[in-house]
Amino acid sequence: MEKVQGEMEIERWERSEEISDAEKKVIQETWSRVYANCEDVGVSILITRFFVNFPSAKQYFSQFKHMEDPLEMERSLQLRKHARRVMGAINTVVENLNDSEKVSSVLALVGKAHALKHKVEPIYFKKLTGVMLEVIAEEYANDFTPEAHGAWAKMRTLIYTQVTAAYKEVGWAQYPTATL
Numbered sequence: 001m002e003k004v005q006g007e008m009e010i011e012r013w014e015r016s017e018e019i020s021d022a023e024k025k026v027i028q029e030t031w032s033r034v035y036a037n038c039e040d041v042g043v044s045i046l047i048t049r050f051f052v053n054f055p056s057a058k059q060y061f062s063q064f065k066h067m068e069d070p071l072e073m074e075r076s077l078q079l080r081k082h083a084r085r086v087m088g089a090i091n092t093v094v095e096n097l098n099d100s101e102k103v104s105s106v107l108a109l110v111g112k113a114h115a116l117k118h119k120v121e122p123i124y125f126k127k128l129t130g131v132m133l134e135v136i137a138e139e140y141a142n143d144f145t146p147e148a149h150g151a152w153a154k155m156r157t158l159i160y161t162q163v164t165a166a167y168k169e170v171g172w173a174q175y176p177t178a179t180l
């Protein structure tokens with residue numbers, strides 16, 4: 001069947017976002033240093049930056065939705081547990097970048113649980129993955145080459161598009177646009 005203009009554009013966009021083998025290697029190398037420091041980086045992504053910059057994201061967490069003090073937040077067990085889970089899920093994605101089915105199934109599970117069980121607005125995934133990129137770049141400071149930056153930008157797009165695709169699949173009312 002002949003493709004319409006829109007479909008061709010999506011295909012072109014998907015191709016341009018494809019993560020090359022060299023980029024996968026860069027992602028795995030940079031991630032290993034970040035993950036070795038999992039608890040601290042998880043906490044800095046999810047507390048110091050994410051919940052402080054986007055306090056409305058706290059609404060979904062019963063135990064710290066009213067907390068204001070970042071130090072108190074850092075001590076919250078619920079938050080630390082979620083930080084570890086986020087880091088663990090990203091680690092599975094990074095480890096399986098060569099297995100696109102595994103990557104899709106992990107991210108689809110995350111998307112479906114957050115849509116159906118936690119009822120999190122998908123826009124927060126855009127914000128969280130943006131913060132994740134900033135924190136990783138800072139962790140590497142001068143070592144974070146433009147190539148690494150480009151590879152991580154694609155990784156962010158991968159997480160966001162696959163998570164939001166799962167939102168769409170379960171019929172989330174205001175499906176966000178796929179672009180970041």
Ligand code: HEM
Nearest residue numbers: 057060061078085086089090110113114118120124125128
């Ligand atoms: C890449 C981003 C994220 C990953 C990989 C992730 C992963 C997870 C995992 C593995 C769980 C536990 C299993 C489950 O119930 O589904 C979980 C729970 C949860 N997530 Fe996320 N999450 C992410 C982003 C977010 C965001 C942006 C929010 C809200 C702003 C959020 C809110 C929650 C809540 C409220 C729970 C339940 C917490 C509890 O029961 O104590 N998550 N997440």
